[in-house]
Amino acid sequence: MPASPSRPPVCVHGLRKAYSDVVAVDGLDLDVRAGECFGLLGPNGAGKTTTIEICEGLTAQDAGTVELLGLRWETDASELRQRLGVQLQETQLSEKLTVDETLRLFRSFYRQGPSVSEVIAMVQLEEKRNSRVGGLSGGQKQRLAMACALVGDPDLLFLDEPTTGLDPQARRQVWDLIERFKGEGRNVILTTHYMDEAERLCDRVAVMDHGKIIALGTPRELIASIGAEHMVEFSVAEGSSLVDLAALERLDGVRVARCENGGYAMQVSELHRAVAALFDELAGRRIPLTELRTHSATLEDVFVSLTGRHLRDE
């Protein structure tokens, strides 16, 4: 019954799920290696939640197989539930219970795991132990949801958008928590829209779009795959003539140029040469530059280069 050493803790093959109006997951294959934190990154509606809920045994797939920790839902459901930690995208825990009561409830479902006090300490909610859930802040609620996922001492943790809607400080606290869990060599699968989150937490990332994985690798590999380490964004004064994209792409060190939000964005391999060339080009055409920003390429840029769209439409 235990996974053989060579068997990855998560093997998903040919997964498919269609709803009446949309194919949410379309032939998805995933292997998560032991001890890995694996990220599913994708825009709204990409199929992340559907994928993860099939893995959690909450949604039945139309086709494909799921094997977790060497077990299958068809035959080992109760054993799997004991060994998975789950945090759903939109659960609201009962507001009238206290933190302590909520965790006591969840703890009572598992045959073993840390004590309620230990879990509360793990997620740093000691001060809120006897407060009602309804009175917690968003970040505290999220940490409580994590605590409910950790209370059974899981071997595999599923986190669906653990930091969506949190302020930067609360996000960092959740990240610390995930990193600590990861540090113990356990497996985590998380979904996110935030590229910085995926870059920071995940050993490997699958970029999803329209129910398919369109890129898979470590964050570094993915960023390297677009062949440009830097991004340059600039705007020109209103009313000045349009900048020719083809001309931009001919500039030294520039790989791809696009129009974006009324400005321009370029993927660039050598930042110093490309910026110098851009200044020359604009000066030559007497186009005044109003704004210039550069940053290192991120997973967001990977997504944009793969799909032409942004992860989040803001």
Add this chain to the structure above:
Amino acid sequence: MSEGTALVETREMRPAAESRPFIEHSLVQLTLVRFREFWREPEAVFWVFVFPILLTTGLGIAFRNRPADVVRVGAVGPQLAGALRGNKSLAVETLDRAAGEQALRAGRIVLLAVTGADGAVTYRYDDTNPEGRNAKLLVDRTVQHAAGAHDPVAASDDFVREPGSRYIDFLVPGLLGMNLMGSGIWGLGFAIVDARRKKLLKRLIASPMPRSQYLLSFLLARLVMLYIEVAALIGFGAWVFGVPVRGNLFELALLCLLSSLSFSALGLLIASRVQTIEGASGLMNFVMLPMWIFSGVFFSADRFPNALQPFVRALPLTAVIDALRAHILRGVSLSQLGPQLAIISGWLVVCFFTALKLFRWR
């Protein structure tokens, strides 16, 4: 060898499910959650415990037994008025004809007695109004006796104002039935639909929680709450209004349990698929409204026309209230309440199994 595999193996060496203290069992924890959620919801406590007692008090006072009301009548002519004043049940006004007609139309008096030129008495009253007919009998009897009539058969009054036959006695079992229905249906229905709406049900079934225990926790909590409710209402009725409990208390407990389970099953059925609180409350009102109207909470269900009786009798609340009234007020034992118990159990079984078939956790 990866770390993850090692973890899988260390797990096998950990002790299996240790024997845990009673309080840490999942069923106990789930049931405690039910109580906590109930007691921390002031509205629920009000509707279940305070409201029925307020209603009993209000209706008990409004319909308390008073000595029979005096009947207000008018008389034209002092001689007639004098004769009528001899009867203590009549409040007599001496009026002229026009003022008398006026008072009659305004409803200040229910009957106007007029002596004609030939000495014959005419009674003017509305014969479709029971009070009018009652006044006519009283006035006529008084007039005839004053003129020297005698009853051929000697008769005397023996008033019955026993506890057990007053309106308040009729009312308390009705309110008890209504309360069992409300707390069973609302108690289960709202809690489940709310948990479904918040995706809490989904979260729970992602954990190893035994699913049947979730349901069982509602029934266990209901079991405890039920007896508090019943004791509060019956105790209040007995203490303040002297409502008798003539049936055996153990049988009463069984009857209340069966009724409450039946309504809980109905609540479960209502909640089996609904996704929103609005949907749930609409559906619950739709189910409960006919019972509030037809099941005889405030007046006897026998008053509905015969054509409606099969429907009225089939409603679970009608059966519950019938059985409660017979048991509490007349001390009829459960063994003689077979038809009612059969209806209540029928609803229980049908609702429960249909609900299990239809139920969705998400």
